Amino acid sequence: MHYTHTIIGAGIVGLATAYRLKQKLPDAKVLVVEKEVCVAKHQTGNNSGVIHSGIYYKPGSLKAVNCRKGYKQIIEFCNEHNVKYDLCGKIIVATSNDELPQLEKIYERGIENGLENLTKLNESQLKDYEPNVNGIAGIHVPQTGIIDFKDVCNKLYELLVESGVEFHFDEQVVSINKGNSITIRTTNQLFMTDVLISCAGLYSDKVASMTESSLNVRIVPFRGEYHKLKKQRRSLVRNLIYPVPDPNFPFLGVHFTRMIDGEVECGPNAVFALKREGYGKFDFNISDIANAITWPGFRKVIYKYWRTGLGEYYRSFSKKAFVKALQKLIPSIQANDLISGGAGVRAQACERNAGLLDDFYILESQNIYHVCNAPSPAATSSLAIGDYIAEQVIQSN
Numbered sequence: 001m002h003y004t005h006t007i008i009g010a011g012i013v014g015l016a017t018a019y020r021l022k023q024k025l026p027d028a029k030v031l032v033v034e035k036e037v038c039v040a041k042h043q044t045g046n047n048s049g050v051i052h053s054g055i056y057y058k059p060g061s062l063k064a065v066n067c068r069k070g071y072k073q074i075i076e077f078c079n080e081h082n083v084k085y086d087l088c089g090k091i092i093v094a095t096s097n098d099e100l101p102q103l104e105k106i107y108e109r110g111i112e113n114g115l116e117n118l119t120k121l122n123e124s125q126l127k128d129y130e131p132n133v134n135g136i137a138g139i140h141v142p143q144t145g146i147i148d149f150k151d152v153c154n155k156l157y158e159l160l161v162e163s164g165v166e167f168h169f170d171e172q173v174v175s176i177n178k179g180n181s182i183t184i185r186t187t188n189q190l191f192m193t194d195v196l197i198s199c200a201g202l203y204s205d206k207v208a209s210m211t212e213s214s215l216n217v218r219i220v221p222f223r224g225e226y227h228k229l230k231k232q233r234r235s236l237v238r239n240l241i242y243p244v245p246d247p248n249f250p251f252l253g254v255h256f257t258r259m260i261d262g263e264v265e266c267g268p269n270a271v272f273a274l275k276r277e278g279y280g281k282f283d284f285n286i287s288d289i290a291n292a293i294t295w296p297g298f299r300k301v302i303y304k305y306w307r308t309g310l311g312e313y314y315r316s317f318s319k320k321a322f323v324k325a326l327q328k329l330i331p332s333i334q335a336n337d338l339i340s341g342g343a344g345v346r347a348q349a350c351e352r353n354a355g356l357l358d359d360f361y362i363l364e365s366q367n368i369y370h371v372c373n374a375p376s377p378a379a380t381s382s383l384a385i386g387d388y389i390a391e392q393v394i395q396s397n
């Protein structure tokens, strides 16, 4: 079977890319190959459901640019196709004086990234937004919203099928051969394609190394574990409450998120996952562990940040420690207010010699595109990433 464009992975990045390609090239014969039996099974289906505003990211970076563009695009998409979302806003809260310089930096970044109506808050203004919060200063970010990204994926899937895109589920790509046309071998069959785009999330490095012999990045999986507030305690949180992030690990720091279904998620902590798609505490895979710890870039991260990592593991096994971390933001919260929630595993690319790669990273060579790093806010940014890839594909053909 021969296709003009093939996409590996039916997470939100793969689906959004297929969608943008089909919009720009209506005659394209597009295939999506997915190893699971449905869309959004991994990162996309287990994330926090936040439409990020783009306040945090380095101005000019792919994250900053695509988050702002993607933000507008996802809202337009949801309005057009009746996908539920709520732009409820969030507050970022400093709980000690030493966090104030970083809070100020975030505010300035937000302005540089084009966010309007950001408001600096003092202690009492924080309480106007979130009466139960403890903090000395903060920022209100009105643009932040909540959504279920699975709903977006289901709608994208429906539209793609209607437009003639073919889906092959339950087929894992096991090898790729470059030639005049590209041959993709899955667990069941062979496909030929002119252009290949891999959006394989936690396996993006594995798929990339099928065509790139000396790949400079490797995926290190980080599991984020959540708790939820019991129904009768959800009123502790009105919307979204975030701490001031550690610039070295922007995805760390427990926070509170009201979900679009009304539940309130608390967390996550983030621990090195011993298995790429290991959602349970005790899941492990020897090859995944070896893959990460033999990688020089990750060894550097361990050497430099082992204390931070141990703290995250401690919170993973000690509910008391987890609650203590939550109490920094909401002192009245107690262990028995929490029930255990789910977990998600983040695909974080790590460079061979430099450590964790902060920005999005797309590798391109001879009609093959590998999305090698698409961590948060890639769900928010997905339609912009898809747009960018589709433009690159069109320009090089």
Ligand SMILES: Cc1cc2nc3c(=O)[nH]c(=O)nc-3n(C[C@H](O)[C@H](O)[C@H](O)COP(=O)(O)OP(=O)(O)OC[C@H]3O[C@@H](n4cnc5c(N)ncnc54)[C@H](O)[C@@H]3O)c2cc1C
Pocket (backbone or CB within 6 Å): 008, 009, 010, 011, 012, 013, 014, 033, 034, 035, 036, 039, 040, 041, 042, 043, 044, 045, 046, 047, 048, 049, 050, 051, 052, 171, 172, 173, 174, 199, 200, 201, 202, 203, 204, 207, 224, 268, 343, 344, 345, 346, 347, 374, 375, 376, 377, 378, 379, 380, 381
């Ligand atoms: C805990 C957590 C919270 C997050 N919170 C947010 C948030 O609030 N807002 C936000 O914008 N972002 C958030 N993110 C980030 C966001 O979820 C991801 O950046 C985004 O979902 C990445 O989408 P993806 O399509 O690249 O990957 P995925 O959703 O992981 O999809 C990759 C797909 O590729 C398939 N695949 C892999 N290998 C193969 C193969 N060999 N053959 C065939 N198929 C294959 C997989 O089965 C999978 O379906 C969060 C992530 C996590 C984990």
